[in-house]
Amino acid sequence: MAPPVAKSDMRKIALQGLWRDNPIFRQVLGICSTLAVTNLVANTLVMCTALVFTLSLSAATVSILRTLTPRNIRMMVETLIIAFYVIIVDVVLGAYWPAMRANLGPYVGLIITNCIVMGRCEAYGNSHPPGEAFLDGLFNALGYSFILLIVATFREVLGLGTFLGSPVPFFGGPAWDKWVIMVMPPGAFFMLAIVVWVFRSIQPAKEEKAK
């Protein structure tokens, strides 16, 4: 079905999604979910898995239909496709992991309006073959995921002294006065700002370099 993607293309797509055009620290998209679901690593992992699934498959589906879809209604079709995959995730969670669905609250449903998904479908899926669109979606979602996991790890360890629910040495012990603010909403803003700052210093944008 999907034409094979050349190795060099694949490297380029991977590098862009994960690093050069990273959705979080470069494009600063999908920030609402970054702030909302990163207080526990377990919630973040499930959220990231849901986004990887939704983004790669909806980009590929948009790409498959791209020659057929009339241009003037393409956004409606994209939203429909994204909603389709998100509902599938939501139904699966409701059936097999209701506790996690309750933890994530409305945020699974809100993947529909996650700007990264719509952004990749519009900017890439619409104009590239399905194989490449799938990879682009996959690597953008992975780029989003690894930043979220960094934020979540710091928040959970500093705020609760645990990682994935089990105590970590030192931070879980009495010597560490837990920074509860890290697992509350303000902690997300602090951590996200620090992470974006650090990554932008490591990898400045072209226009920033030119100055």
Place this chain on the structure above:
Amino acid sequence: MREKRWFPVLYMFLVTAAFSSVVIGFTAVTRERVEANERLAFEAAVLAVLPGVYEPGLGGAEVHRRFVEQVSEPDDASGGAYTLRQGGQIAAYALPFDGQGFWAPIRGLIGIAADGKTVTGISFYEQTETPGLGAEIVKAAFRNQFKDKQLAREGQPINMKRPGAELDENDVHAVTGATQTSVRLEAIINRAVSEWRSQVGKGGE
């Protein structure tokens, strides 16, 4: 055909129909599991308000076993409440309540001791209030307030006062920033308690 003016309409219609059928099929396949999960959430909520039969973190099978073994279904004597019985006597009631919340229905249970007055707990098994505001009603910090409160014989059985206000034996603090949820929940609980009292005759001894 693609240039025709009606083509986008037809296309959208067909695409929507195709994707929707898959979603509908998928939902139908998982319905049984979803219903079983909802049933378990309800059973856990019933156990949670009855004294001495529940601790957090119980597995689904254990919740179901305890529910079946220890909880009696509502009957005439209990006024629509589930009951915990010891030696044939009612030890506590778990009274279901439901009503419109801020966004969608709130459903839960309030536990009442055999004296018909002392609250043994409150729990929710269905609500979609605003996360961080109204949805705080499901947190232990809010729910624990109800334990050992005395339902008033006159006036409202339970009052929700603004956060920080002084509390009487039938008052709890409302949720900060969630006036609508608090006001509605107060009315839902009080209506359920009043109706229940009129049925079991625990109104004014």
